[in-house]
Amino acid sequence: MSQKYYEFFCPVKVIAGKAALEHIPYELTGLAAKRPMIVTDKGVRAAGLLDPVIAACEESGLEIVSIYDDVPPDSSTSVVRDIAGVYRQEKCDAIIAVGGGSAIDTGKAVNILVSEGGDDIAKYSGAGILKHPLKPFFVVPTTAGTGSEVTAVAVITDEKKGVKLPFTSSFLLPNAAIIDPRMTLTLPPHITAATAMDAMTHATEAFTCMAKNPLSDAYATAAIKKISGSLLNVMDNPKDAEGRLELAQASTMAGIAFSNSMVGLVHSLGHATGAICHLPHGLCMSLYLPYVLEYNLESIREPLGELLLYLEGPEVYSATPAARRAEATISAIRKLRDQLYKRCQLPRTLKETGKVQESQLDHIAEMALDDGSIMFNPKEVTLEDARAVLRRAWA
Amino acid sequence: MLLKRIQPMVFQARRLYVDIMFQVMGRALQAVSEVDETVQNEARALPKGLLFEMMVMPEGPRLIVEHIGDGYFHYHGQSAPRPVDLSIQFKHIAHAFLVLSFQEKTSEAFANDRMLVDGDVSYAVRMTRVLNRLETFILPKLIAQRAVKEYPANLHLPEKLISAARIYLKVATNFVETVRP
Numbered sequence: 001m002s003q004k005y006y007e008f009f010c011p012v013k014v015i016a017g018k019a020a021l022e023h024i025p026y027e028l029t030g031l032a033a034k035r036p037m038i039v040t041d042k043g044v045r046a047a048g049l050l051d052p053v054i055a056a057c058e059e060s061g062l063e064i065v066s067i068y069d070d071v072p073p074d075s076s077t078s079v080v081r082d083i084a085g086v087y088r089q090e091k092c093d094a095i096i097a098v099g100g101g102s103a104i105d106t107g108k109a110v111n112i113l114v115s116e117g118g119d120d121i122a123k124y125s126g127a128g129i130l131k132h133p134l135k136p137f138f139v140v141p142t143t144a145g146t147g148s149e150v151t152a153v154a155v156i157t158d159e160k161k162g163v164k165l166p167f168t169s170s171f172l173l174p175n176a177a178i179i180d181p182r183m184t185l186t187l188p189p190h191i192t193a194a195t196a197m198d199a200m201t202h203a204t205e206a207f208t209c210m211a212k213n214p215l216s217d218a219y220a221t222a223a224i225k226k227i228s229g230s231l232l233n234v235m236d237n238p239k240d241a242e243g244r245l246e247l248a249q250a251s252t253m254a255g256i257a258f259s260n261s262m263v264g265l266v267h268s269l270g271h272a273t274g275a276i277c278h279l280p281h282g283l284c285m286s287l288y289l290p291y292v293l294e295y296n297l298e299s300i301r302e303p304l305g306e307l308l309l310y311l312e313g314p315e316v317y318s319a320t321p322a323a324r325r326a327e328a329t330i331s332a333i334r335k336l337r338d339q340l341y342k343r344c345q346l347p348r349t350l351k352e353t354g355k356v357q358e359s360q361l362d363h364i365a366e367m368a369l370d371d372g373s374i375m376f377n378p379k380e381v382t383l384e385d386a387r388a389v390l391r392r393a394w395a
Numbered sequence: 396m397l398l399k400r401i402q403p404m405v406f407q408a409r410r411l412y413v414d415i416m417f418q419v420m421g422r423a424l425q426a427v428s429e430v431d432e433t434v435q436n437e438a439r440a441l442p443k444g445l446l447f448e449m450m451v452m453p454e455g456p457r458l459i460v461e462h463i464g465d466g467y468f469h470y471h472g473q474s475a476p477r478p479v480d481l482s483i484q485f486k487h488i489a490h491a492f493l494v495l496s497f498q499e500k501t502s503e504a505f506a507n508d509r510m511l512v513d514g515d516v517s518y519a520v521r522m523t524r525v526l527n528r529l530e531t532f533i534l535p536k537l538i539a540q541r542a543v544k545e546y547p548a549n550l551h552l553p554e555k556l557i558s559a560a561r562i563y564l565k566v567a568t569n570f571v572e573t574v575r576p
Contacts, residue, residue, distance in 0.1 A: 005507045127511055166516070211506035262506065370440075370517035375505050380527075380545035 006213030008260045009170060012150050016179035016249055021052050024096070024138060025060035027176050031136040033094035037087050038064055039107045040098040041071040044142050052182055053098055053140060066090040071099065075106040076157045077165070080121045084113035094136035097174075098183075101146040101281075104139050108154035108172045111137045122158055122165055130169040139174040142183045144247040145195025145282050147202055147255020149177035179252055181245040189235055189344040192247070194282030196231045197340070199223060199251040200333075201266050201285035204293070206257035207307060208300040209264040209376045216261035219253045224310040226250035228336065235343045264377035265368070266292045269389065272367035277356045286337060286346060287353070291393045293330050295385065299378040301326045308332065351395040361390040409492050414456040416495040417449065419566060420529070421458035421470040426565035427529045428468040430558055435466030437525050446471075447522055448479040451491045470569070481514035481522065497534070497542045501526060532558045 097107030305325030
């Protein structure tokens with residue numbers, strides 16, 4: 001009998017491609033929703049990204065009843081409570097989150113309050129608390145990296161206690177994720193690069209960490225192929241809608257992969273670095289990825305070697321001896337980072353960020369060791385190991 | 396037919412095994428915190444009074460230990476004096492048996508969704524390291540290698556044997572003390 005076991009779950013309807021936004025009214029009507037509320041942030045609104053969403057709905061006679069555009073980068077319990085108040089006051093019946101990770105997480109948390117009742121989101125924190133489906137919830141991502149549109153997790157800061165509250169439930173998953181190339185067309189180069197490398201890391205860790213499974217593997221490899229095939233083209237031609245769509249789809253696919261197979265040490269170090277040095281998540285992912293792959297190398301040689309096919313194509317893959325493919329994969333990732341550095345100075349080392357002190361490395365290592373994702377890293381990580389990876393990533 | 400007849404006995408034996416293993420592990424957690432500095436250092440980061448539970452859903456066997464401060468654990472048996480702060484819950488007795496009979500590593504069990512964490516995940520990660528450390532002491536190396544992700548290269552036989560002897564002695568003493576009327 002096989003000793004293998006895995007679980008895979010993704011009930012999100014993915015609506016992707018040209019004129020995808022125009023499907024929103026039909027999809028909402030299918031869920032009997034008539035009074036949607038948009039949850040977003042000021043940056044998204046200022047960039048004019050709400051206009052096509054609103055136009056798509058109004059053209060079909062669907063009025064957006066309320067727009068909350070003040071979601072901060074780190075959303076809090078009071079923001080969630082305020083938005084839930086507006087939702088109830090305006091008698092809304094659906095939520096459309098438009099934005100990056102913060103707006104999407106806020107939308108998920110607001111959906112808990114307006115569906116379950118009450119004003120205190122903290123009491124729903126944890127895993128498996130929710131027992132019922134929530135209100136209709138759509139997500140329109142405006143970055144191509146987080147994959148939040150297909151993850152069953154939200155993180156909201158409790159500003160009173162100064163802690164981050166995690167919420168985990170399959171009921172947090174949106175009914176639909178709308179991937180429209182118009183939403184990422186104006187993304188600045190450094191954010192395009194960092195978020196794409198975030199997706200690349202999701203896919204790479206999903207494929208090499210302990211909870212990998214055949215279904216998440218399929219999504220992960222497809223995502224890597226799309227990113228390696230499109231990222232540099234998009235960096236050179238930011239208005240390349242085709243390439244933008246490829247990256248957006250890759251982000252969603254990587255999100256599906258890692259939400260079903262988890263991530264490892266790159267994320268543990270990235271979460272700790274983000275918390276201590278306030279570096280953007282995608283940048284941390286790009287920075288640590290090759291160093292962690294080198295650290296894990298002997299535990300992941302086989303799957304890592306397979307990724308060469310999706311990163312460099314069949315010619316390079318077949319020309320590389322099987323025993324050298326894992327190292328060649330790491331070299332390919334390094335090469336991609338060098339290209340991104342050339343185009344937008346996306347840092348490749350902690351020193352290049354200019355925001356990390358060498359004296360902070362020990363603190364980062366200690367915090368990383370307590371991060372939940374370290375559990376799924378294929379190799380056991382000691383404090384000394386984490387310090388060694390950080391020293392290599394320093395300069 | 397025979398299989399059907401003996402199945403209830405197999406289930407009962409499995410439950411009994413898990414129950415006994417939880418009793419041993421609970422006492423061993425207390426013991427290892429009294430003999431090993433690495434475990435004490437791990438535990439010191441936990442809040443004093445933190446109640447940790449490992450249990451089988453829905454109402455199966457359980458072990459409860461408390462961090463009583465300065466890196467020391469106290470085993471409470473199967474009942475907690477107040478609501479627990481951190482709970483690692485096996486979804487089924489069969490999953491607990493896989494882990495406690497060393498057919499599946501704790502980290503694999505997490506990766507395979509065999510168990511849930513209710514509480515602060517960072518404390519759960521820390522407690523998993525403590526459990527791994529305990530297993531490397533009290534199990535023969537060949538079995539411990541099946542139980543933990545990576546057997547520590549710096550744990551040499553003399554240290555392992557001395558620590559294991561001290562832990563087993565404390566566990567046995569605790570058993571005698573707690574069953575005495």
